[in-house]
Amino acid sequence: MKNKLKNxxxxxxxxxxxxxxxxxxxxxxxxxxxxxxxxxFVDDYHWIDENEMLDFVAIAQSAPGPIAINGAIVIGYRLAxxxxxxxxxxxxxxPPFVIISxxxxxxxxxxxxxxxxxxLEGMQAGVGAVIASVTWDMVSGIIKDKNTGAVxxxxxxxxxxxxxxxxxxxxxxxxxxxxxxxxxxAGRRHKS
Amino acid sequence: MIYLQLFLSxxxxxxxSFGGGYAALPLIQxxxxxxxxxxxxxxFTDLITISQMTPGPIAVNSATFVGIKIAGxxxxxxxxxxxxxxxxxxxxxxxxxxxxxxxxxxxxxxxTSLRPAVVAMIASAGIxxxxxxxxxxxxxxxxxxxxxxxxxxxxxxxILLQKYKLNPIWVMLLAGVMKLGLAILGIA
Numbered sequence: 001m002k003n004k005l006k007n008x009x010x011x012x013x014x015x016x017x018x019x020x021x022x023x024x025x026x027x028x029x030x031x032x033x034x035x036x037x038x039x040x041f042v043d044d045y046h047w048i049d050e051n052e053m054l055d056f057v058a059i060a061q062s063a064p065g066p067i068a069i070n071g072a073i074v075i076g077y078r079l080a081x082x083x084x085x086x087x088x089x090x091x092x093x094x095p096p097f098v099i100i101s102x103x104x105x106x107x108x109x110x111x112x113x114x115x116x117x118x119x120l121e122g123m124q125a126g127v128g129a130v131i132a133s134v135t136w137d138m139v140s141g142i143i144k145d146k147n148t149g150a151v152x153x154x155x156x157x158x159x160x161x162x163x164x165x166x167x168x169x170x171x172x173x174x175x176x177x178x179x180x181x182x183x184x185x186a187g188r189r190h191k192s
Numbered sequence: 193m194i195y196l197q198l199f200l201s202x203x204x205x206x207x208x209s210f211g212g213g214y215a216a217l218p219l220i221q222x223x224x225x226x227x228x229x230x231x232x233x234x235x236f237t238d239l240i241t242i243s244q245m246t247p248g249p250i251a252v253n254s255a256t257f258v259g260i261k262i263a264g265x266x267x268x269x270x271x272x273x274x275x276x277x278x279x280x281x282x283x284x285x286x287x288x289x290x291x292x293x294x295x296x297x298x299x300x301x302x303x304t305s306l307r308p309a310v311v312a313m314i315a316s317a318g319i320x321x322x323x324x325x326x327x328x329x330x331x332x333x334x335x336x337x338x339x340x341x342x343x344x345x346x347x348x349x350x351i352l353l354q355k356y357k358l359n360p361i362w363v364m365l366l367a368g369v370m371k372l373g374l375a376i377l378g379i380a
Contacts, residue, residue: 025361026247031317039360054218056295059286061313065206065279066249067218073283078291085284093272096248101268115372120245122371124325125342126364131318137353138311138332154308154357162316173366177307180237181346186301 012087014045015079019072019091025098027042027120030067033092034060034129035134037071046080048139062172067094193272194263202255202274209251215353230262251275294335322346341379345370 011103018040026033036058041048049058056078060070069092076088103110110116142150153175207340209216217240224230231239243253255275255369259268293299325342327333352358352366 016278024247031314036360054310055303057310058306063282064210066251068249069279070283070309074287077287096252097256098255099246104257104260111241118375119368120371123364123368126324126349126367128325129346130360133353135315135318140246142308150308154312157309157312161313175306177303179305183301184299
């Protein structure tokens with residue numbers, strides 16, 4: 001029992017540290033943090049499976065508020081309940097809070113700094129590579145499953161979002177409707 | 193009562209910003225610049241620039257920045273708290289429902305239909321980031337205006353991630369250092 005408690009503390013500590021670390025390096029918006037969390041919690045720690053992670057992203061995206069915060073809440077809740085939420089929210093908020101507080105006192109110098117601006121330009125390409133790598137793994141996973149419906153939804157959602165710039169909320173709603181139709185059809189087949 | 197005003201303003205921002213990131217910008221501007229005059233338009237532009245250069249969600253960055261400017265560190269704390277409160281309530285509820293009902297067959301069908309779309313959304317976010325990186329200074333997407341140095345850095349990073357499974361955070365920092373190195377050498 002004591003040992004289990006110790007393991008639990010250790011796990012909470014790792015959850016806090018890795019979330020803190022990820023939050024401190026997420027330049028460029030919500031999907032970056034989601035990609036990094038997938039690499040850490042799915043690929044490294046195996047705390048969450050890949051499908052679950054995708055469900056979490058859908059939840060984070062469907063609720064109002066920053067995706068990074070929403071993603072942190074679902075992951076915290078899944079791994080350690082309400083206490084987990086407290087831990088992941090704190091870890092997500094601390095880095096931007098501290099950094100902005102410091103910067104707000106001398107932001108002109110920061111904004112015009114040559115080293116900062118060059119590093120950031122390069123890091124954009126790095127961030128793009130991280131997302132590309134995560135996408136690559138997930139897309140090949142879906143294609144390997146040989147599920148035509150899933151591949152079609154993926155292509156359609158990509159065209160809707162990327163080419164026609166349709167709001168993500170509508171894409172999610174349409175997919176939920178498709179899921180409900182599938183469930184109804186499966187139910188009918190089951191009865192007959 | 194300035195703390196209460198800060199809290200309520202950012203509560204509204206947290207509650208009504210769907211889709212994250214830049215979708216929240218007009219809402220933040222409406223509260224912070226138009227409704228309360230806490231920032232001038234110029235300061236608001238600075239805030240966006242700083243948000244792009246620092247980690248963290250833009251809503252949290254704004255809450256901290258505005259809070260400090262208006263009411264010091266405690267103001268920043270109150271504003272940040274306001275901005276994450278709606279998320280805490282709504283997402284916890286959704287997560288709870290998910291854990292409770294995810295094994296129902298109807299829920300399974302819905303989730304199976306949602307997952308490929310989520311992959312597609314992550315992919316298109318990546319493409320947006322890459323197009324800004326490769327073509328930002330020129331504005332249009334053309335072969336001639338491509339920033340090939342950044343394309344090169346991107347390819348190196350992708351290989352390090354996929355083939356050598358390096359830690360993504362180190363890869364991102366390395367990308368920054370490579371660009372800085374090129375700039376110091378006067379190449380890019």
